[in-house]
Amino acid sequence: MTxxxxxxxxxxxxxPMPVLKSKKALKALEINQVLEILTTDPGSMxxxxxxxxxxxxxxxxxxxxxxxxxxxxxRRRN
Amino acid sequence: MTESISQSITLPSEEKPKRMAIxxxxxxxxxxxxxxxxxxxxxxxxxxxxxxxxxxxxxxxxKKKSKKLKVSPIANxxxxxxxxxxIGMIPGMTGMATWMMNRWMKKANVIKFLELRDVxxxxxxxxxxxxxxxxxxxxxxxxxxxGCELGGxxxxxxxxxxxxxxxxx
Numbered sequence: 001m002t003x004x005x006x007x008x009x010x011x012x013x014x015x016p017m018p019v020l021k022s023k024k025a026l027k028a029l030e031i032n033q034v035l036e037i038l039t040t041d042p043g044s045m046x047x048x049x050x051x052x053x054x055x056x057x058x059x060x061x062x063x064x065x066x067x068x069x070x071x072x073x074x075r076r077r078n
Numbered sequence: 079m080t081e082s083i084s085q086s087i088t089l090p091s092e093e094k095p096k097r098m099a100i101x102x103x104x105x106x107x108x109x110x111x112x113x114x115x116x117x118x119x120x121x122x123x124x125x126x127x128x129x130x131x132x133x134x135x136x137x138x139x140x141k142k143k144s145k146k147l148k149v150s151p152i153a154n155x156x157x158x159x160x161x162x163x164x165i166g167m168i169p170g171m172t173g174m175a176t177w178m179m180n181r182w183m184k185k186a187n188v189i190k191f192l193e194l195r196d197v198x199x200x201x202x203x204x205x206x207x208x209x210x211x212x213x214x215x216x217x218x219x220x221x222x223x224x225g226c227e228l229g230g231x232x233x234x235x236x237x238x239x240x241x242x243x244x245x246x247x
Contacts, residue, residue: 013187013189014188016118016194017189019122020118020119020122020201022122023122024122051119051122051123054123055123055124
């Protein structure tokens with residue numbers, strides 16, 4: 001079980017807000033700390049991983065918990 | 079081993095950030111979203127971004143006009159309320175299409191254009207107003223929002239020549 005240091009509730013937000021808020025929230029963490037991101041935007045299943053790949057952050061997991069219910073764990077790497 | 083560690087530590091700072099250059103030339107509400115959505119997201123993806131606002135695109139950084147951007151139902155079969163052009167000409171139809179578009183966006187929880195533009199400014203997106211267009215349209219510098227710069231074709235090209243992504247909107 002990965003330890004979560006901060007949770008970002010980005011539910012009911014649509015593109016591009018989940019990524020913009022994730023970026024802000026991650027920057028507030030220390031290196032190696034983990035951000036949990038909750039979203040309802042189906043586009044975030046593609047966008048959050050694209051954002052982590054581009055910025056060199058670590059995507060620990062991307063889960064679809066149910067219809068329009070997504071959870072991501074991202075570790076700050078830089 | 080030591081080398082790979084030092085590489086991974088120094089890489090982010092040594093690597094040149096990706097760069098995106100956008101020309102925003104349209105001044106309607108529907109066209110306003112694309113540049114600010116892409117610019118704010120690119121900034122969140124650690125890219126350097128500049129938007130060059132030219133011709134009608136200047137509306138998007140005009141203090142007053144940017145608060146009342148509209149969607150035209152004329153010659154716009156994809157408008158929120160597609161109507162024949164002859165109907166679209168009736169007074170009030172532009173207001174109606176604009177109202178419908180705003181309602182669409184709200185229903186889909188899309189953040190407002192003005193808020194996205196603020197995010198762009200906060201995250202360091204450079205907003206450049208086209209000086210020549212301002213002269214043509216009689217727009218003064220103080221009519222533009224705070225935080226933007228003025229420049230011409232050369233200013234945009236100087237930034238865009240090293241861009242990884244260049245878009246005309």
